Amino acid sequence: MPLGDRGLLVRFGRTLSDDANRAAIAFARQLRARLPDGVREIDPNLVSVLLTYDPRVMAFERLAGEVRLLLSVAPGAASKAVPGAQRIAVTFGGEGGPDLEEAAAALKLSPAEFVAAHNSTPLRVLTTGFAPGFVYCGFHPEALRLPRRTTVRPPVPPGSILFAAGQTAITATAVRTGWHVIGRSAFRNFDPSADPPTKLLEGDSVTFVVET
């Protein structure tokens, strides 16, 4: 479907689900392997991929046709490439994680039990969005689902580890947040002097460990 007069949005669902996110990631990786002519950029989201185009160069209908064709064929070898894997060391709780105890208590866990459960399985990078280098990672099991806080905090520093809605997010710039701030890491996913400026790609595997 069109998103404005320079965007084509391919949606794989209208709510956040594991299947829809996996489909969006697979399609994004397929596009990264071979970008259709006339596409300016691709922007994978939680359950969709945005393609932007210059209407002087590429007609919407032609682009839509190419996209339909791509979606109808099995993803190529490139999109099956092994995703990256990143270990992220986190100092949970304390000054950098003021909401750890509250979040653990809401799930009827001790902070140590919460951290162990949180770190027990690798998560997938669902998408980058909201702010530069800000990544959403998921999904935690149902037992670790917690809604966002009811209030928004003043900006938290880069490297903050946020927790809500069955996901863990990592900030790369100072942002305001309504998520539970559970820890802080030295990991920085955004460096404007690097090319590309972010390290994590949608679909990558992220393992959180306790900073020692």
Place this chain on the structure above:
Amino acid sequence: MKAAIRLTRVGPSATIQDTGRPGMLQHGVSESGPMDRGAFLRAGMSLGGAGAAIEFTRAGLDFSIEQGSCRAALAGGSFTLACNGAPAAWPAMLDLQPGDQVSITPGAGGNYGYLRFDQEIDVPAVLGSRSTNLVAALGGLAGRALRAGDGLGLTSLGPATTQSPSRPPNESGPIRFLWGIHADLFPPAVRQAFVGSEFTVSSQLDRMGVRLDDRGGVFAGAPILSLVSDAIVAGDIQILGDRTPIVLMRDHQPTGGYPRIGTVISADLDRFAQMRPGSTLAFAPVTLQKAHELFVASVL
């Protein structure tokens, strides 16, 4: 000797902008670039080749030439201009020498004006662009708005300075839009009222977005939806949780979860950006084909 200018008075939220920073949405960085892209291009066109612009807001800007000489072009909105105290017409082209003082003060209309030189503004390109992204604190002069006292050096133009032409908009009718990615989630009566009602530009407007006063209460009864966060593009008309409509502009958040009823077409976004607080407007839907025709007509 390389030219250098000194800003002696700067209105709020003046920034350095070039054509923008495309391709970075996937890294969580919106494109930025001039709020009135056409005016930015027209200033460059009159110079033949030009570097990044200083985008200034309604209050304008005063600057002086500290050293060297340069040619400057000014365009966008309608501002009051004086060079060494002598009034000058708007838009303008000025040949400037050391000691010259230029004063840009509020004029009859518009929110944004552009000052470009036949040289490049000597600030580093960040992720391929000199555009300032105030939200992400990237680009421009240390990622921030310009302030009185700032000095800017001018340097030779880079290779990619081909200027695309642009026609000034001569429309005064409704702001045209395409139905948005969440239009089907609004009841038909709300969609109908959206097209038939007048809105007023509120005083809350910046490079991120322009809030509108929903005088007719079009969205007063609209359902509040919880949506999966999705890509945003400039021009998206989003309805906030308190039911305020906001048109998202060049420094928009890269993603958002509020419902979007439509997207202002590219050909009308410059005109919309220049509408001052208190201006009334109506929205009119067009087809994608029409939006493309109007876009091509605006740039050729």
